[in-house]
Amino acid sequence: MAISQQSIIVDLDSQQTLHLRRISDEDQQGPIVFFMHGAIENGKIFYTHSNKGLAPFLAEHGYRCYVADLRGRGDSKPIISSESEYGQTESILEDIPAFIKQIELIEGKKPDYWVAHSWGGVLMNSAFARFPEYINDVKACVYFGSKRSLFNSHPKKLLQANLIWYFMAPLLAKKHGYLNAKGYKWGSDNETQKSHYQSMQWAKKKPWIDSDDNFDYAKTLNNLHLPPTLHIAAVKDKALAQPIDIQKFMDESGQGIQQMQIYGRKHGHNFDYDHINMLTHPSARDDQFKDLLNWFKAHPIN
Secondary structure, three states, X not given: OOEEEEEEXXXXXXXXXXXXXXXXEOOOOOOEEEEEOOOOOOHHHHOOOOOOOHHHHHHHOOOEEEEEEOOOOOOOEOOOOOOOOOOHHHHHHHHHHHHHHHHHHHHOOXXXXXXXXXXXXXXXXXXXXXXXXXXXXXXXXXXXXXXOOOOOOOHHHHHHHHHHHHHHHHHHHHHHOEEOOOOOOOOOOOEEHHHHHHHHHHHOOOOOEOXXXXXXXXXXXXXXXXXXXXXXXXXXXXXXXXXHHHHHHHHOOOOOOEEEEEEOHHHOOOOOOOOOHHHHOHHHHHOHHHXXXXXXHHOOOO
């Protein structure tokens, strides 16, 4: 089986292009999966060029995978700078619809499954709230370590969220005109001042309301049945997505089927996973990746 990768460039406007990575076995015409990364990350959380990671794993099983880089991240151009004025509202209202439209253009249909890591799950559910017509196209979702607000009080959360994300990051973003998270080795990519500010407000347990136009995501989702969603939690994810944080996100994400599974040795798995290596550790193939496959198979496209 030959897994191939191609980069697809999506013209967003005269200044911006978005990057999609298509990963598939060329002989397969299996279901289509759309991937969304989180904050201070890019699509590489889901793949390497040498075909490691979740997207190549799914391609091995016949799926056609499309991994997104939000604007300014990964191979989307230009990269984030002090000139970048967009934020997560634009991610929800413009970037995600542009990705879905491009996938439909190539494949003749919208994605069958959505997969997210961390803040990407919040962006995806926000997109469902804004564009409820997407819900009927998506058979199931799997979110890795996705939460909206942080409710846990672990010391690592106090360091990574309260001290770094809520206190230091806004000061540095203001100073430089953007958050150089990659430079500070806080993550794999940077954030605009606006995207950092907007995500910080939601993480602080502020209402799930858009700061641009006051759209009420929580109120809208309360009346919607989202696609069946499997939430992956990791035993060593102490700061960013403990089960309490994920459960609160599930509680405000509509009326559909939602399930959480926790991954670590005490739950019968091969490794004690954390927020990042839940997607990058070699053992994930036999643990959460396998369970993701079973979740998709339990919610088939036919």
